[in-house]
Amino acid sequence: MAGISWHYVFKFIITGDAAVGKSSLLIRLTDQRFLANPDPTLGVEFGSKLITIPEENKIIKLQCWDTAGTESFRSITRSYYRGAAGCLLVYDVTSRKSFLNARTWLADVRQHADPHLTCILVGNKVDLCQDESELESNSNAERTSSTRVHNESNAAKHKRQVSVEEAELFAKEEGLLFVESSAKSGLNVERAFEQAARDILDKIHRGTFDDDQSPGVKLSKPATGNTPNNTLSLDGVRSRPSCCSS
Template sequence: MASGGGYGDASQKIDYVFKVVLIGDSAVGKSQILARFARNEFSLDSKATIGVEFQTRTLVIQHKSVKAQIWDTAGQERYRAVTSAYYRGAVGAMLVYDITKRQTFDHIPRWLEELRNHADKNIVIILIGNKSDLEDQRSVPTEDAKEFAQKEGLFFLETSALESTNVEDAFLTVLTEIFRIVNKKSLVADEEQNGNTGNLAGKKIIVPGPAQVIPEKKMMCCSS
């Protein structure tokens, strides 16, 4: 069971750092989703993100301290050059569209393709239909998105950064799944080590996680 941490990074030992990227068209609310999750804030006059920024929040998942490092980038085409560096090391991705703008949903396959071209193949992806508070302006039926998510093997939730609906759940879904995958790989390594002690004596097996899981002490260049 995952439980939310505070909005500032606690001083406890960090067991894992998971990099999660937010992608999708401009103005779908990526920065608002991030602000709601990282600081529990929402701004009505949000400015467009220029380039890339990231924020962190530490949570406890199954008694382990997990630092989520959430990256947010401008959805405008002119910032597309940022891609490969942006995706490097990401273990989770949130693919965001606006339920009131059909075009933002129609672009999701393109964003997904870009993600699969640049990110690790085991990255955990959730499709997010944001602005669920604007039900009267909806142009993307929930069923359409659910069907697409099932076909592509993605998690799916509709959120409202404004009303704080499902934002926490969306991040916890991704982070808990990453945690499960990483720990399952560790378990496999332990079993292999214990089961084949003869030829593996003295060797430490390192099984890669779904992508790069970065130990906290190596993050000094980029910790906030």
């Protein structure tokens, strides 16, 4: 549509244990690059991205808040849960502890965020597992000796500590969306956000989100700028500019 750069702004939070790749997922989404050793997140970090949902003919601006995964910053990060429309709950597929702790993070989000928030469980770092390693190896034009590939594959095979089936069961029990990803290769990174964005749009269509009332979803302004209230809210509380500003 002429004069409209986006139709909605969706506020997302990214949560989970430290070192599961939350910052790397955000950097991959916004900058299309992989940062091998990002500095630990202190409090929160912000990034934004425009995505298109073709079947809806909508352009969505994602405003993403990457939250610290350590207890010392819990009081700060919890304040960003309020008003979020979407959440990426991230764990590391090679760390069973991070998967088990996902329940605690989910409970924390549900305690402080709106109950209608869309949450997608993201199993990150599949590039460290055999199945992903083999996919990458097969796509390389040049390959090392078969012995070396075999040894590396065997080593990688033992790194996965959370099966797809177990994660899918957890997601189903908790009413979450689910995908496995790799911030390193870019596998399913945009898909995770797009899948959640589609679910949020569906909730808007079904009236789960009260038009004019949600800090996590902002409507585009018409060219005249005469709309008195262009914000959507799940809990009837107006968003603070720092949490969902364009």
